[in-house]
Amino acid sequence: MKPFSYLRPATISEATAAAAKPGAVFHAGGTNLVDLMRQNIEAPATLVDVSRLPATIDDTPDGGLLIGAAARNSVVAAHPSVRTRYPVLSRALLAGASAQIRNMATVGGNVLQRTRCAYFYDAAGSRCNKREAGSGCDAIGGFNRYHAIFGASEHCIATHPSDMCVALAALDATVHLAGRDGERRVALIDFHRLPGDQPQIDTVLRPGELITAIELGPSPAAANSAYRKVRDRSSYAFALLSVAAGLELAGGKIKDIRIALGGVAAKPWRASRAEEILRGEAPTKERFLAAAEAELAAAKTFDGNAFKVELAKRTVAAVLGELTGVNA
Ligand SMILES: Cc1cc2nc3c(=O)[nH]c(=O)nc-3n(C[C@H](O)[C@H](O)[C@H](O)COP(=O)(O)OP(=O)(O)OC[C@H]3O[C@@H](n4cnc5c(N)ncnc54)[C@H](O)[C@@H]3O)c2cc1C
Numbered sequence: 001m002k003p004f005s006y007l008r009p010a011t012i013s014e015a016t017a018a019a020a021k022p023g024a025v026f027h028a029g030g031t032n033l034v035d036l037m038r039q040n041i042e043a044p045a046t047l048v049d050v051s052r053l054p055a056t057i058d059d060t061p062d063g064g065l066l067i068g069a070a071a072r073n074s075v076v077a078a079h080p081s082v083r084t085r086y087p088v089l090s091r092a093l094l095a096g097a098s099a100q101i102r103n104m105a106t107v108g109g110n111v112l113q114r115t116r117c118a119y120f121y122d123a124a125g126s127r128c129n130k131r132e133a134g135s136g137c138d139a140i141g142g143f144n145r146y147h148a149i150f151g152a153s154e155h156c157i158a159t160h161p162s163d164m165c166v167a168l169a170a171l172d173a174t175v176h177l178a179g180r181d182g183e184r185r186v187a188l189i190d191f192h193r194l195p196g197d198q199p200q201i202d203t204v205l206r207p208g209e210l211i212t213a214i215e216l217g218p219s220p221a222a223a224n225s226a227y228r229k230v231r232d233r234s235s236y237a238f239a240l241l242s243v244a245a246g247l248e249l250a251g252g253k254i255k256d257i258r259i260a261l262g263g264v265a266a267k268p269w270r271a272s273r274a275e276e277i278l279r280g281e282a283p284t285k286e287r288f289l290a291a292a293e294a295e296l297a298a299a300k301t302f303d304g305n306a307f308k309v310e311l312a313k314r315t316v317a318a319v320l321g322e323l324t325g326v327n328a
């Protein structure tokens with residue numbers, strides 16, 4: 001590992017100033033970054049430790065919630081407001097990693113964790129456009145069981161591995177950012193990028209920009225929400241596929257619905273087509289399956305991941321069944 005210096009800023013403005021140094025990288029829980037450094041995928045000159053920056057979880061004036069970026073995943077999952085008003089977020093966090101890792105991992109780091117494509121981590125032996133632009137992609141035509149069925153390109157077919165971000169996408173979360181040029185906000189669903197011809201760029205984050213918080217709005221659909229993760233092992237494994245959904249019923253009809261899929265793209269995938277079909281309709285098993293079918297019609301599969309299409313349809317229907325009491 002290359003030698004590096006270490007800074008621990010006390011404020012957000014000190015952190016963004018420190019990040020302006022060449023080769024500076026933010027370090028939060030370190031659960032992804034340190035692995036990347038060990039594998040020689042990241043070689044920062046300076047680590048800027050942001051793990052002691054704001055980690056509070058506060059109500060917002062409009063009835064939403066503001067979660068500090070340094071809040072630990074385990075703390076967010078256990079917070080009473082998250083558990084009761086945003087259960088999909090609590091469940092998604094608890095489905096991720098292990099208790100020890102959740103105790104270290106932060107909200108900001110979770111959003112920015114990198115893909116788990118095995119070729120990306122194999123710096124010594126594999127071609128990977130995300131790690132080294134222009135080198136090729138060994139997942140196309142290789143082991144691609146975990147890879148994307150939506151939004152992939154000829155340059156990269158990786159998925160984003162976060163469970164938490166799938167829940168945040170369904171909750172219409174907003175990412176608060178601070179940089180040398182001031183503050184800005186980006187919808188979580190627009191924060192991660194599809195690979196296109198620049199798979200090495202994962203997000204719309206600007207150089208040196210810090211995630212300071214995640215904001216959740218108030219919503220009855222959020223309070224009636226759930227997360228389901230399908231994986232090869234029942235714990236300590238990344239998602240093959242996951243579904244986050246929230247739903248509000250009124251007069252026997254679906255008034256509001258949000259569905260996001262994980263494990264299918266380089267970003268959490270909002271199932272807008274399925275939502276459109278279901279909004280205003282009475283909940284039935286047939287409608288759930290038809291809506292999921294319409295969403296999955298645009299899927300493009302590879303040798304190892306064609307099973308995700310059927311798995312996604314059934315998992316969407318099962319989660320909506322759980323939220324409505326309709327047997328799916
Ligand atoms: C064995 C193992 C199993 C796992 N299983 C799962 C799983 O099942 N599901 C899942 O979702 N995740 C899983 N994870 C990933 C884990 O959730 C992430 O590693 C963790 O969330 C990253 O958070 P961190 O605070 O440790 O980030 P770090 O490792 O410190 O940082 C990650 C990245 O975020 C950047 N960063 C951190 N904070 C900020 C900020 N505030 N602003 C801007 N940039 C920032 C860093 O520069 C770095 O690039 C697993 C990890 C391991 C090691």
Ligand code: SF4
Pocket residue numbers: 115117118119120127128129130131136137138139140155156157158199
């Ligand atoms: S899918 Fe993406 S991350 Fe995986 S090898 Fe190809 S370019 Fe690299």
